[in-house]
Amino acid sequence: MNRSSREKPFAIACERNRDPILTVLRQVLPERGRVLEVGSGTGQHAAYFSAAFPHLEWLPSDLPENLEGISLWREQAGENCLAPISLDLLADRLQLPQADAIVCINTLHIVAWQGACNLFEAAGRSLAPGQVVYLYGPYRYADRPLEPSNVQFNQWLKDRDPVSGIRNLDDLTTVARDQGFVLDADAPMPANNRSLCFRCVDDR
C-alpha cells in the first residue's frame, strides 16, 4: 500500500480481484441488512462493494492505523458505506458489531491463527442461522499440494511474520463447525485463490 497525506491508499490486487469476488458475493450476501467487512485494508473493496450493493449497508473495519485510508475511499462512496470501525481479530473476547453477514478478504493468512478462531467464535455469537461468513484467499487442501505460486507466497508470509501463513481448509472448517457453521460453498478463484462461504446453522 502506497500512502502519503490525504492520498488514498491503493492495492493493485483489489482492482484485480474485486469483480470475481463481486460475482460470488452476489450469490451469498443477503437481500438487505448490514455487511461487516473484517480487515478492509485500503478501503477499495468497501467503496466498490457498497456501490454494487446499494440495498446493503457496508461496514468496513480494520486495525486503527488503516481507518484513515478507508475513510478517504469512503468520501467517494455512497451513504450505505458506513464509517470504518476499529476491529482487532486478536482482541480478547472479540465482540462484533451487529451484522447480517461477514466478509473477510485476504486477512486470515495475515493475522495469527488465533484471529481465525476468534472470528468464528464471535461470528457464532453474532450471526443467526442462515447468515454467512465469506472468506477469500489462498487455502491449503489435505488432498493436494499447495500450488507453486502459493508455496512461494506462504514462504514470503512466514519470512515476514512467522505467525502468518496459508491456512488449512480442514482447520478452518473444524473451527467453524465448532461455532455452528458449515462450509456451504468452496469455489475456485483467479490466481489460485478460493471463495469460501460458511453458513450459520446453529442458533446460540
Ligand SMILES: C[S@@+](CC[C@H](N)C(=O)[O-])C[C@H]1O[C@@H](n2cnc3c(N)ncnc32)[C@H](O)[C@@H]1O
Ligand atoms: C493483505 S491485507 C488485505 C486487506 C483487504 N481485505 C484486501 O483484500 O486488500 C490484510 C489486512 O488484515 C489486517 N489485519 C492484520 N492484523 C489484523 C488483526 N489483528 N485484526 C484485524 N485485521 C488485521 C491488515 O491491517 C490488513 O488490512
